[in-house]
Structures are given as C-alpha cells and as structure tokens.
Amino acid sequence: MSSNKTKWYEDSRFGMFIHWGLYSLIGVDEWIKSINHMSDEDYDRLVGKFTADQFDADEWAAAAKQAGMKYAVFTAKHHDGFCMYDSQLTDYKSTNSPAGRDFVREFLDAFRKAGIKVGLYYSLLDWHHPDYPHYGDINHPQRNNPAAKGVERNFQRYLDYMHGQIKELLTNYGQLDIMWFDFSYPKMAGETWQPQKIMDMIHQYQPQMLIDNRMEGSGANYGTILSAHPSNYAGDFASPEQMIPPKPIVNELGEPVPWEACITMNKHWGYNATDDQFKSTSLIIHTLVECVSKGGNLILNVGPTPLGTFSAPTKKLLAEIGEWMAVNGEIVYGCTTAELAKPEWGRYTQKGNTLYAHIQEESISAFPIAVPKEQIKQMTLLIDGIEVKATDYWALSAFKEYSYIFLHQDVTIGYPLPDPKDTVVRIE
Numbered sequence: 001m002s003s004n005k006t007k008w009y010e011d012s013r014f015g016m017f018i019h020w021g022l023y024s025l026i027g028v029d030e031w032i033k034s035i036n037h038m039s040d041e042d043y044d045r046l047v048g049k050f051t052a053d054q055f056d057a058d059e060w061a062a063a064a065k066q067a068g069m070k071y072a073v074f075t076a077k078h079h080d081g082f083c084m085y086d087s088q089l090t091d092y093k094s095t096n097s098p099a100g101r102d103f104v105r106e107f108l109d110a111f112r113k114a115g116i117k118v119g120l121y122y123s124l125l126d127w128h129h130p131d132y133p134h135y136g137d138i139n140h141p142q143r144n145n146p147a148a149k150g151v152e153r154n155f156q157r158y159l160d161y162m163h164g165q166i167k168e169l170l171t172n173y174g175q176l177d178i179m180w181f182d183f184s185y186p187k188m189a190g191e192t193w194q195p196q197k198i199m200d201m202i203h204q205y206q207p208q209m210l211i212d213n214r215m216e217g218s219g220a221n222y223g224t225i226l227s228a229h230p231s232n233y234a235g236d237f238a239s240p241e242q243m244i245p246p247k248p249i250v251n252e253l254g255e256p257v258p259w260e261a262c263i264t265m266n267k268h269w270g271y272n273a274t275d276d277q278f279k280s281t282s283l284i285i286h287t288l289v290e291c292v293s294k295g296g297n298l299i300l301n302v303g304p305t306p307l308g309t310f311s312a313p314t315k316k317l318l319a320e321i322g323e324w325m326a327v328n329g330e331i332v333y334g335c336t337t338a339e340l341a342k343p344e345w346g347r348y349t350q351k352g353n354t355l356y357a358h359i360q361e362e363s364i365s366a367f368p369i370a371v372p373k374e375q376i377k378q379m380t381l382l383i384d385g386i387e388v389k390a391t392d393y394w395a396l397s398a399f400k401e402y403s404y405i406f407l408h409q410d411v412t413i414g415y416p417l418p419d420p421k422d423t424v425v426r427i428e
C-alpha cells in the first residue's frame, strides 16, 4: 500500500537499473555462467581481467540525472556471487581484481552527489558459494551440473554468509534508499531465507529503506504483497519484470500497491557486445507514461561495458529521453492514474486536479478529451507554454460530451504547433 515511506519513490517514477559484473566481460548475458554450465574455474578467470579502466561513476550519475531518473539501483552482487564491493566475508570481490576498487562505494558517492536516490541489488541466488544448493535438491537451472555432484552443502552456512553480507551493506555504506533482492524460485521462497533476520537488520540500521517483493517471489510471482495480510517481508513494491501490467496493481482490498516495471534497453541486463536491438526513444517514453498512468514506476536498465562505460546506443537513448523529460517531465513526477479512462490517442496521468495528456498518435482530427469545456480553465502545451484552447469543433458537434485539443489546426489557434507525437498537454 502507498504510505509516507514510499512517497518519494512513487513521486520519482523513473529510475536507472545498472547491471555490471564479471559477466559484462564476456558480453553475452548476466546468466552466461548458468546458460553455458561454465565451471567456476573458467568463469573465475574473468576476475583477473576486470580492470574497469574507464569506470567513472560521476559520468554514470550525470547520464542518469540528465535522463530525468530520480533513483538508481546497482548490482552489489548478482547471481554469479561476485561482489562489486569490499566484502570482508569473501575474497570473491572487485577489490581483489586488477581494478582493486569498491564499485558500490563509488556508485553510491557519485549518485548521492548528483541528488539521485540510491539502491543496491543483492542476489539471493549465489552460484559461487559452496553452500548454495544449486544442484539437485532444489529446483534450479544448474541442478544437473556434474561438477557439483557429491558435495556436502550446509545451507545454513550460506544463509549466515548472506545475512552477514546484507549487514555489511546496511552498515558500511551510509543511507540506502532501496535494497533490491533477486529472487525466489517457488520452492525457495519466503521462510527459506530466514527473512525475519533480514527484516530485523533493516529495521535496526535502515528503517527508511524500501525493499522489493522478491524474498517471496520473482517477476511473475508477486508473493503476499497483494494479500489483505502481507507478510512483514512482503516488500514495499511489486516488481514485474520485462512486462507492463495490463492495469494498476491493487491488493485484495482493492488498494493500489506501489510497483516498478524493470525493463532492459535492449535484450539483456548485462552488457551484450552484439545486441543492438535497442528500444526506440519513443517506445521508452510511451512505456514510462504507461507505467505512471497505471500507478507504477519504470526502472530502465543499463548494462555498462567491460571497461565501465555506457555504450554509444545507451548514451544516445538516455540523452534523448532526457531531452523529452526536461520539457515534459511534469507528466511523470508525482503523477499517477487519472480518473479518466485511457483515450484512444495516448495516455492521461493526473496530479491532484491537474490532468496531463500525452499524445502518442498522429491524427487528422482534433484529440477528444472527455472533460466538458466549462470545467477546463486552461490547457497548456508543455513544449513551450503555449496555451491551447479547449473547444467544441463544428465538424464534431455531434459529440457534445467531448472537448477537443487541437494541435494541427493552425488556423483555429493562430500559430504553428509541434508535431503532435509525444506532445504533452497540461489540462487544468
């Protein structure tokens, strides 16, 4: 449910996810170790190659800020178990690579300095830890890995390690705004993680911090956050992955539940050297407004290169989104589902009594709004503050229940207007 605790997060609406780790060096997918059944020996050779020569967290933060992103979540540890920070509980960490740097600390410092809220991603799965039960006993894609047969595992030892690492992150790095746990297989959800211990630490060290809902589920499986009686580790927001829910997410009582769609720019979370299937700027903008119009957030992923830079198409996409956000961000920040149903030509969002119309389609006609003309005090194009007249239109006079936004009708309003596509109109 919405609360004071989640207000900054719900007002922010737009964040940056960052997946960077050993897998980035292979340049295929962050699941590459699992997909290719790579041995530890093969995979761990990457540690010696991690130089991060061009990593500059200030550059990342500047790109996120310019794009209009208000928070960012960085992979402190992904499923491969490699720690991007100076954990005292393992040698498998970035400070032991040639880079010799604590990437988490650099990320946090730079993004905080840029005024961006910060979160850390922590994988519940761990393909490196000897006591993590990948193989056989639990439903896991690596269960048939022959390298692991006959090894004694003590799951409690893994849990102690995991809890210890969470404590390190909660206590050594200043205020964290989000911890993003990922994820739980159905057979390995909830009590498996001894979540009360985790919640106690959060309440003690970072009581303001938000967590996702994945100690109980995964992208497709929301856990008890939708229940009338959520568990106390159900999370503060739902986290649909690579999909936008068809309608606002509500709990069993019909109350809106904060949510965040996590979406990749291309087809992978981690850097992929050959994947140039980037979504268009317009599609991302439409998706962001779609999320807001359904009461949710968008966290857009970046997969930095092995050397630590954002790739050219990544930078271009962020820059173009930022250009649009600089003009039109008002339709995103602090906004939510509008009382009006979705119009044919785009989307509405709403903030208090102010309605925002995002015109996403071209039209030969005017754009109808289901608000009577008398109720509209003012309509303004965000692009340049031009006032637009809400009006009836003689050719559409059969449809008296609508007012109309004119964007093509130069004659009617007296001056040329921008291309209607991706135009935002503020309606007061």
Ligand code: H79
Residues within 6 Å of the ligand: 019, 030, 031, 035, 141, 182, 183, 241, 262, 269
């Ligand atoms: O961190 C990102 C993903 O690596 C992680 N969550 C986001 C935020 C994620 N974990 N699991 N999944 C996403 C979905 C699982 C997909 C899988 Fe597969 C199907 C794992 C194995 C089969 C996709 C396809 C990955 C490898 C092959």
